[in-house]
Amino acid sequence: MSKILVFGHQNPDTDAIGAAIAFAHLQKELGKDTEAVALGAPSEETQYALDHFQLEAPRVVEKAGEATDVMLVDHNEFQQSIADIADVNILAVVDHHRIANFETANPLYYRAEPVGCTSTIVLKLYKEAEIDVPKQIAGIMLSAIISDTLLFKSPTCTKEDVNAATELAALAEVDLNEYGLAMLKAGTNLSDKSAETLLDLDAKSFPMGDKNVRIAQVNTVDLKEVFDRQAELETTMALENTKKGYDLFLLIATDILASNSELLVVGEPKEAVEAAFQTTLTNNRALLKGVVSRKKQVVPQLTEAFSN
Template sequence: MTKILTFGHQNPDTDTITSALVMQDLQQQAGKDVEAVRLGEINGETAFALEQFKVAAPRLIDKIDGEQVILVDHNEFQQSAPGIETATVLMVVDHHRISNFETSAPLYYRAEPVGCTATILNKMYKENNLEVKPEIAGLMLSAIISDTLLFKSPTCTEEDIQAAEELEQIAGINKESYGLDMLKAGASTADKSAEELLNIDAKSFSMGEKEVRVAQVNTVDIDEVFARQEEIENAINAETAQNGYDLFVLVVTDIINSDSKVLALGQHQAAVEKAFNVALDKNTAILKGVVSRKKQVVPQLTDVLS
């Protein structure tokens, strides 16, 4: 039997890493030979969760070469592994928009408008009468906390909250206190280079004819990040020149106060001003109440650029 690989998007966040591990467990319980892998380095927040529940990080890969795969937490090929076009995609479980995705054969595709992939995976355990072990429950709970910013994000649904309450009991932890500790573990920026900051959680999007890169950094101190604005802009310009982005948007989110500050560079800065009804000052603007890239940034930019 050929091993099936399961993985999330490049520049993996907590939902992507843990959902791959959860999918591995779910499929193995169903008798499938599935291995969780990853497409990038583990960030501080995810490392905290893996350590808390004593689960090893997935193996790192750099490309796909014709394997059978299960995609979690993404579907857009430009966010996936190099060589994904050669893969046989057997399944997708995701909670994002569907774009730039096509297969030559039928597959199981499940996308739901919830705050986190783990919320969908939790349903799949129940639908298939499979056991949710405490460490798996802890990983899914960590993903929901991360993607919903401890239930403060507008992407958070009642289904996410219900799932978190169920998983909290199985994992045997307090979701509020654990969640705050986990978010803070990933919020330090002082020890990261500008290039690392831009790739903690970054995704590329096709918006009309434009290629847009949207990076997000969660922090407890926005000023700590923007004290290095010149260094960060130089890194953005280098990435833009290398990859041909039409617009690069960095969203720095205050996880305590639930606001963001945006830094925009590229040919289409005006799209940011129009999308958010702001005026950029030295390439930046405050976005009050904006915390979700998926719901409060990407759709608005897409509407303007498309």
């Protein structure tokens, strides 16, 4: 029998990779033959965390291949998953996002909670199974929580995330705030990246009404550095819309120090974006004060706007 593949979403962030590593390890301790894989290469932020805790990056796959059984973490929507997701048997899902565009032929284990990070839920699963969390696994789970909550600044962050991170930091033997800031800054080096790479670092597609919306997010400590490349970014976003069939492409550049974001929009209908955020786009841009979370402060608002 082939291994059970455990993976997060396409264009994986630190939680998609970290939760996959942690959940695969837990399942292995429980007697399952699991392997953590990734649907893309780790970002600089994620690689920083992997290197710090001396973990190997999971191998990158596009299809499940010979594997017939899979487990999903940090996502459930099929368009964000592995290419042949409709052809495999989903044994389990652990997630903290909305549930949409998801169905299975067989019963499965499904754990979804409204917390800031999937790894917060995975820590609970370790405790429920009475399995100890190794230092390295604690470190990558901690990194995931720091990333998803922007070191607790995101509105998605809950008391459970803070408590989990505090516990994991002790197990990983790191100073939570010192390590967290260093890790987040490691992911903000954008100057050496092409427009294509920058727009694909952390991007997800969402069906909204009858439209296909692509939303990319990058973290930075210098919004000007991002928008000095506006013309190049707009050209690339327009090409992606044409090639991939997106109606609308949004780039959210988030200042991790100021906890604000600036929005760049290419495609139509732009009036839906203006309605969603109660703003007016100027030169295809708008400042979104206090917005840092795509999951809680962008996707729901856009979804509502497209349904009206």
